[in-house]
Amino acid sequence: MDNTQSRTVSFTMLAVRPETITAVLVLLATVVMMLAMKALNPTFGSMGQIAAILTTSIFLVIASYGQGLVILLGGIDLSIGVVMSIAGMIIAGLTNGSNEALVWAIPVTLLSCFAIGLVNGLGVAFLKVPPFIMTLAVATAAFGVALGVTAGSSQRTVAPALQLLMSAQICGIPIPVLLIVCFFAAGSLLQSRTAEGRKLYAIGSSIAAARIVGLPIEALTVAAYGVSGLCASLAGMLLAGYSSGATLDMGDPFLMPSIAAVVIGGASVTGGKGIYFGTFAGAIFLSALSTIITVLSLSQGWRNIIQGGIIIIALILQTKQWYLQKMANRRLTGQGLANRALSQTSKV
């Protein structure tokens, strides 16, 4: 018994999951990119700048978690940008510069954005509307409501406590960085180490198999979109705190990067594959890239071109990686494959 246990462990150690390799490679690429930038421009890369990159990455780190869960199911959430803006507008409108209101304003914001996510999930799970259409439609409608309610007015004051949260430091470490670490730990645990998280992988891999096994597909789909709404709302509130105000379009620049982060992190857009570590690495990479583009003072157009190009290159590298893996698998003996399967099941 003890012997099999240790063998399983050793095989797990040997066969590092390809997603982890992708994530590490993306983080390495980030470091290389930063070093190259440093070589070109010695003033770049001060501690302050790195802290700033990490601080601003929090929005993407959080928002892309929800996107990652939805993509894990083979869906996509195009409402993240709008939900982030709406969350910022609600928290700014409700607190209006007072800290006391935060106690009830935060739950209200989270709940309303959770509701938007639930509507997405219900449409996808029960009405069988394709995810990208459902979420785009809900985003458009929600934006219309927000535009109607606010009459287009934008700037409002956010509670000072939120602003302080985004700018203060503990022992020289910015609070957002600590928040990122906590969120990363919690998110990874939820996605990869809980039964519910593993069920998402099962549904994403094969919905037919998941149905036969009897997994609650509809409920988990609704939950995934709900969590995505929650994450976007959290990111939106923090964004409002960071920029000490809210506008109706402040979340828009985060929609495409949230998808890009997931794709760069090695997740499959058809679902069933990808870990949060990868998405996290993708988010950090994009944040660093965004800062570098700003430092190089490239225009928005070039920013888009680079971002789109990176998505496509990441997709191409992914298919190449799968191809190599397939070749490697073919060479593995049946014994090796069986052991690998054993180690996979022991994880579940």
Add this chain to the structure above:
Amino acid sequence: MNQTSRDRRRPLPSSLFAALLYVVMFVIYSINAPSAITLLGITDLLNNTIVLAIAAAGLTLVILAAELDLSSVGVIAVSNVIVATVSTKIPAGPFVSLLLVCSVGLLVGLINGWLVAFLGLQSLACTLGTMIMCQGVALVILDAPGGEVAAFIMNRLTDTVFGIIPVAGVILAAVVSGWLLLRRTRLGIAIYAVGTDAVASHLTGINVKRTKLGVFGLAGIAYGLAGYMLSAQTGTGDPRVSNSFLLYVFAAVAIGGTSLGGGRGGVIGGVIGAGILTVMQKLLFAVGVADFYTNIFSGLIMVVAILFGNLSAILTLRQRVPLIRRPNREYSVH
């Protein structure tokens, strides 16, 4: 007699429900805005429809082959800024720019097709990439709204031929007849086959990869044309085409009865779907609904369109089943 009974056995076209809906919407619209049934009103309506209609026609081809394409907004933006920067600057600007936007559309379409068919990328994700890149290219060409579209394009393409036929109508007719021709070619048949079952069509000897490449290429040309027509409407260049336009293009295709799963539907449905959405917008405007509520409506309409599309698919399938089982059944009244 033989001929007619064979015709009756054919399933109802999936765009039939959309056509009925269009008639109903148009009647309601013309009751609310009597000027709609004048020549000017019809020309205006067609002018407003054509950009969406051509884009929807292109997207329909891709969707029929069971792929998705988000690059339409990107290509339209690029074409728009190309026309706005080039058409007044060079000799024979209107024609050269038309050629230019078609080639750019074709190029982007072929890149999409190559990525999807030959590298095996997921179409939704990689066309998202090309869409973002195209929007970037548009911003690089023209970083703020501006530029100038040649007066020839603006005047001629929004006018009428011989004073009675709107030019937009002629172009729409050309698009539809192009589709009717395409449907009878090998490529046209291959599109349906690939969309229904790629593996089976590969086994019957259809070149699946080349079909998908062709579909994306044709769609790219259509988006380029749509961008050209958009420039004719607006008379200026704007690098930012809103993402809600993307929603409308998909809505038009879905309302037209084209299944998003591929293999069922057609371009005519997409064109009618574009017409429905345009009439709806004009109707909302005529009734006096506030501007921002149209956002809410378009979101709703989109979801309803998909449900409607699913429903019409079910209805046409129901229609088909008894016809297959009882081939001699006669219908006296339709």
